[in-house]
Amino acid sequence: MSAIAAQEPRLNDEITVRECRLIDFEGNQMGVFSTAQAKRIAEEAGYDLVEIAPNATPPVCRIMDYGKFKYDQAIKAKQARKNQSKIEIKEMKFRPKIDVGDYTTKKKHVLRFLEAGNKVKITIMFRGREMAHPDQGLSILERLADDLKDVAVIENAPKMEGRNMHMLIAPLPAAAKKKKDSKKDEGKDQQDA
CATH class of the missing domain: 3.30.110.10 (Translation initiation factor 3 (IF-3), C-terminal domain)
Known part of the structure; x- marks a missing residue:
């Protein structure tokens, strides 16, 4: 496993914990659910279940469009690199x-x-x-x-x-x-x- 892959959050079937604290698409806390139930809620909504805080107790998972999330992260990283001042x-x-x-x-x-x-x-x-x-x-x-x-x-x-x-x-x-x-x-x- 590469260093980049280790930094990416687990999603959907990669999440192996028994239960998680669930946050919905709008960012509201829904409570603590079993991981299977949280996956089902995310599937019904048509989104992905992404583990955003694996070290919390219980781990925090969020319902989101993971492809859009990765795209937004790439745009933010590109903007941060662009704004860095290079001193000559x-x-x-x-x-x-x-x-x-x-x-x-x-x-x-x-x-x-x-x-x-x-x-x-x-x-x-x-x-x-x-x-x-x-x-x-x-x-x-x-x-x-x-x-x-x-x-x-x-x-x-x-x-x-x-x-x-x-x-x-x-x-x-x-x-x-x-x-x-x-x-x-x-x-x-x-x-x-």
């Missing part, structure tokens, strides 16, 4: 002697990544004699963190690794929530149209 880590590379215009452009890109809900790894690449002045790279990272303090938080502080200095920044939870809300609003607008 984007990377933006800087040089220690970056010009003001280049800095501004790269800062705009970082801001766009953060607004999209992604984390951003900022890398300062050192070459040759620039390695003697890591403080220049650190000042760029500090300046960027200061410029973005209202939309981002530093997740990993600046750290030197080989010829590169790295810092990881993440969007503030409020900014990420705002992004989700705007996506929901877009979905509503499309449904209304």
